[in-house]
Amino acid sequence: MDARHGPEDRSSGGSKAVSKGGARPGEPAREPAWEPASERPGPPFVPGPLGPDSLARIDAYWRAANYLSVGQIYLMANPLLREPLRPEHVKPRLLGHWGTTPGLNFIYAHLNRVIRQRDLDMMAVWGPGHGAPGLVANAWLEGTYGEIYPDVAQDAEGMARLFRQFSFPGGIPSHASPELPGSIHEGGELGYALAHAFGAALDNPGLTVACVIGDGEAETGPLAASWHGNKFLDPRADGAVLPILHLNGYKIANPTILARMPEDELRSLLVGYGYEPAFVAGDAPGPMHQAMAAALDAALDGLAEIRAAATHGRRERPRRPMIVLRSSKGWTGPKVVDGKPVEGTWRAHQVPVAAVRENPEHRRILEDWMRAYRPEELFGPDGALVPDLAALPPQGARRLSANPHANAHRSHPLRLPDLRSFAVAVPEPGGARAEATRALGAYLRDVLALNRKARNFRIMGPDETASNRLDAVFEVTDRAWQEAILPGDDHLAPDGRVMEVLSEHLCEGWLEGYVLTGRHGLFATYEAFVHVVDSMVNQHAKWLKASRELPWRRPVPSLNILLSSHVWRQDHNGFSHQDPGFIDFVANKRGDTARIYLPPDANCLLCVTDHCLRTYDRINVVVAGKQPAPQWLGLDEAARHCAAGAGIWDFASNEGEEEPDVVMACAGDVPTQETLAAVDWLRRHLPDLRVRVVNVVDLMTLPSRAMHPHGLDDPTFDSLFTRDRPVVFAYHGYPWLIHRLTYKRTNHENFHVHGFIEEGTTTTPFDMCVLNRIDRFHLALAALQAVPRLGARRDHAEQAFREALAAHGEHVRRTGDDLPEVRDWTWPGAESLRRPPARLTPRRRDGIPPAPGAGSRR
């Protein structure tokens, strides 16, 4: 299907190109023709699946999109070129990427054809999203743009606004963004198109996701791994993904690897990935249209056959069709500017001809270029597409720019089970031990079961679902797997709902694609290595921020990230696995997007997760350990505590009626345990020291309400942390985040925060705490040092403290394990029985709803 050397080799933008009856590029037709489209000359006819009229019309449609693309990059007035181009018609700052755009427009026109012909439910993910001028142009041509943005309707005035708004203050960015209808994929950072496409296709058996991958993006790691998505996509229960690899040869300044490597190697690579590539290559429009039409027909026939075979029981993973489109960078654009070749070179990447206001010759090149598309044939006097071209694209929800999947149309809430079934019985605080994530696993199992029919919940993770002790989920589902399944394999099935691949990029990308098309999910991963997807989470947060500001965008189920195997229990893995910094990363995101929860025990983890699964438009980060640990709150207490976000734990406090001498605050499961052990230790050594224990579940209660919507109001904050008493704060992560969040609080000067200070190593769990001084002994010492009135008693207690530390250190170095009295410490329950259960701060207006409610954007 190589059309490069077709019989009618011709390009529509180069100086040697001649089109029969049309204007010679470089000598544009100055008189509008307004001839009926059916008589409009198209490219010379070559035989193929398209008849002469279809070929002419698809070419005209392509020219219309190209025209509008150039207009967006260059013009701020005179959009239809009804008058000769003058400097003031041109934008003062020329921004945007032309290079990839004509190829995207070409693909778009051809996808339109097959959607209509086959009545396809198709959405598209455009990897080269910096070709936004083309994508916006197509949404405008389909009418979707004007429906959503009435100021930019399909008329002359709307076209003027369309051009002006592009990459202009108050307008739209030069990349595909949430403002683009039909898109779920930001076109800025490259690498995630194919993962997003697979995520969108999951559990959408009727959907075909066309995914255009630029040859620049194809060099990234995440994209290189994403091809293997076909090992997880079930031909029966999931939709189809049709990759279209668009080779235009160059990045910003370099050739691309995939375009320049020998074609036999490229074919071998793609076959190795499990695809059957069809190559469409050339720059003569006629042959290219025919070749692309034929390739798309064959690919869609192939997808239909795969689906039919799967429904008839075929088990082996099929080799899936894909298309390689090799076309010139800046196709149909200026061939030469200032004596230098542009089309087909890296110089066509952004603005192929610059300084157009200032340079008359450049202005002539621009005008010739635009007129070569013959706008007078394409747009009526009112600026709208002429009727027979307007009849080309699909209608209504079949339009790529209006496919409902791309606007999360399936985003109805999950059915969620009653938390009571999974609660860990806590007869008294500290009176039970449990693995928090194991309790969560049972809950997630029932979430999967309850939504089995809706097929709108998935769990993603880098091969750690069982390692993170969520394996109860395998009682009701399996791991998705399309390859052979061998004896001894553990819970693999083609339609499993747990997706495990050793790539955080794929897990995150799949989940993003899944939630952006309206479904729900959880990404469970190791805390230290979630930094792998920092940049992806960043881009998703930016997407949410921008999409939330668009009234026509439906809410997107939240991106839920469970961090287990966390910093405090990486003893044997050591320093390389110890990093709590993802919290800091997320805390930099806007308050309307980021949520960070540090449940202290299993029941709190259940409450927090249950809440997160009800939310929309959020990035929820939950940090929870998987090791056996003391349990503090019964389910009802946990629900109230999580709803408040932070509260005093009366069972552990002995302040009486007076203000406490010291507040022992904690956030995170291990810090909570160590804080309570410190309190126990203090109580034994200094029984009359008045201690208050405050536990923080929702980290975003700490900043002021102005900084974050979850922030406690100042009186509530002060009622927890006092206005003037020392606060010893044991925190899961880097200590300075607590300082940053509480910076404006009354009592901030008295906060003494203990957290991870990069003193990691290979050691025992408790010793790891000691090294970073969030262990019970250091916390107790910190309390002693912060309280002024202790005198000689402090010396005595400090002596005991030092002896305990020394004994611990000696034992650990000798035996390799923690002292039994440290490892097996339990909260002295008898005392707690004499007190009422946890006193909790009043529920905040926008706190976590303690009762199940409808979907929430909190």
Next chain:
Amino acid sequence: MDARHGPEDRSSGGSKAVSKGGARPGEPAREPAWEPASERPGPPFVPGPLGPDSLARIDAYWRAANYLSVGQIYLMANPLLREPLRPEHVKPRLLGHWGTTPGLNFIYAHLNRVIRQRDLDMMAVWGPGHGAPGLVANAWLEGTYGEIYPDVAQDAEGMARLFRQFSFPGGIPSHASPELPGSIHEGGELGYALAHAFGAALDNPGLTVACVIGDGEAETGPLAASWHGNKFLDPRADGAVLPILHLNGYKIANPTILARMPEDELRSLLVGYGYEPAFVAGDAPGPMHQAMAAALDAALDGLAEIRAAATHGRRERPRRPMIVLRSSKGWTGPKVVDGKPVEGTWRAHQVPVAAVRENPEHRRILEDWMRAYRPEELFGPDGALVPDLAALPPQGARRLSANPHANAHRSHPLRLPDLRSFAVAVPEPGGARAEATRALGAYLRDVLALNRKARNFRIMGPDETASNRLDAVFEVTDRAWQEAILPGDDHLAPDGRVMEVLSEHLCEGWLEGYVLTGRHGLFATYEAFVHVVDSMVNQHAKWLKASRELPWRRPVPSLNILLSSHVWRQDHNGFSHQDPGFIDFVANKRGDTARIYLPPDANCLLCVTDHCLRTYDRINVVVAGKQPAPQWLGLDEAARHCAAGAGIWDFASNEGEEEPDVVMACAGDVPTQETLAAVDWLRRHLPDLRVRVVNVVDLMTLPSRAMHPHGLDDPTFDSLFTRDRPVVFAYHGYPWLIHRLTYKRTNHENFHVHGFIEEGTTTTPFDMCVLNRIDRFHLALAALQAVPRLGARRDHAEQAFREALAAHGEHVRRTGDDLPEVRDWTWPGAESLRRPPARLTPRRRDGIPPAPGAGSRR
């Protein structure tokens, strides 16, 4: 070369395996034999490149490494099993990864053979670095370990320590780490092995880097992209990389993609990546040894041919040899435990038999397993390897564990040019405009030229060297490129020293491999997308922290990261490209590793970069714009200013002899410009307001000396920022970082920080500042609001401020460009001429040396 079904199918660890004359696994020989090694029975002989004696010896060596590996995971006493195994000989906590280890030991033994046979200069990168027991065992067998750690010498006492220290408090982690001699690659996070290997091979033409890639790691994005490193490695000027893909079938709980996909697809994939794979598969040791030996011989012959052909002028990129080793997970380990299959399944991933202290049957399995390696044949009574096995590995620097490249032996300092040649002439502050990165490009050009012969400096970047205006480097070098070079390509050559690929992962990974082997480099990239490599930078920082604590590790040239195209100049790209959070990420790293520089102009950028290129063991982050901007300091002033790290700019201050009314502080090029414009504006409206301008180049001057070695002492800090005057601080990144860094400073309560607050959009450069309130108007207003004594004059100035903002907003929305008086604003030079040049704080003890010096670990 598939040995799975060889004529003598046999495995050494399974119950059905029988070895002639040896012990039947499961019925170990209890009497030590101490027979001479040459008579020692090996696996049944099968024909191949190895003679009978070689085969027996390589198998024995492999068994020795396996024995030591198991011992490390399990034992804390009785290392040679001279007495029956008792519970107290076993560690209380069993940690480590057995699954991959025997395969690594197998590869290690065979690499040893070819190193000796060919006298190869070879180093190895072990992707499955969690197989550290095997790698440590081999370093111990080679004697390197005992040379470095005399307590762990090759004797019985040393073996006991070797076992005990593994994954034990105060010992070594369960992953390959800096403590492992011969390694440049942390074995924790997966994905970077092959990029590191390519980085190490660059500019080391005599070196062969064997790179073992686990099938788990092979699923990651960075690894999937790394195969394309062959498009950049020059067969003539660079070394060779020999990938060994180790398929053992399973991750933690799942099969791996590459092991389970059909072999023809895998072969096609690897051929598509540009390799010629040889498959070695099976589990019978005899045939496997022969097959591996044959595959390695062929691969090394192939590499030698490639090199010879390249030196004789062959230009096309060769298809490079590689090996696919398919062996059982947990090969030679327990076949069945508690009735469940272990060897060859995912259950062999970590500790194949657990609860060994408690369970006598498990203890028997462990003892049988270890005795099946027949330690009595392998180790003499003194615990050392028996002599004829000790003669097997290479000697001295040829040992994989002692290859000097893996300890940065080429880490001599760069030759650096005189900065004067590149200085931007600044006749008076603000009296010149320049593009900072363009000046830097000229400097880097000369760095490249001066070190041309040493070939020890490279620039990496995702296709942005020219876009970031560093293109002067192309006057002396090209972009590395092994594919075809076509007319119109821009500065491509096989031996180019600029490496551009659209993958931040590859850029970072190559540079890490390059500096860890002792060479220097710079990674220049977009600020927003450097988050892609957060996790890699994190792991590198952890490596540096650990390696710096090892006296035998040589200093590693610093990892230098230049962030250009930064947050404040992403106007047309918009919100998705606006993110300064990498600074926060790096600021979380330890003070002995992280350095962050924000040079305000071109000469400062030159000074800072010149300094960074002299340092070792650091991660230096430099943020600098590429757009034309006012220049503030001449080179000498810049040198003094950068040496101090922060200082008062007298030319812009008018405080006179008194304390200023307000301190206007700034860090970053755009914030500096806006601060000076605000000062200009204030001076015009309130000429008697006493303003001090402080500029911060080295962000780590802000925290206390206790927090960071670059921290200013308190008196110096107070002399800059006063003890009680309001400080309006315009900062490049998220504002809270400044609060965090200055939290303990005297005057901190008076800091008003303006920075990026996620209010990004598509707009003009200045309008972007306005939205985030780091523009001149908001900064001036902040100053007015912070100074108490202004009264009615403030109202007047505020009125002017509001008018200016409104006029600006109206103009931008209408024209798409900034107001000319804003865009073209210049510092009123005449005033500055009346003042002495910048007053700078005294040079700190450990500040940036103003004069070129020797290599520094600062």
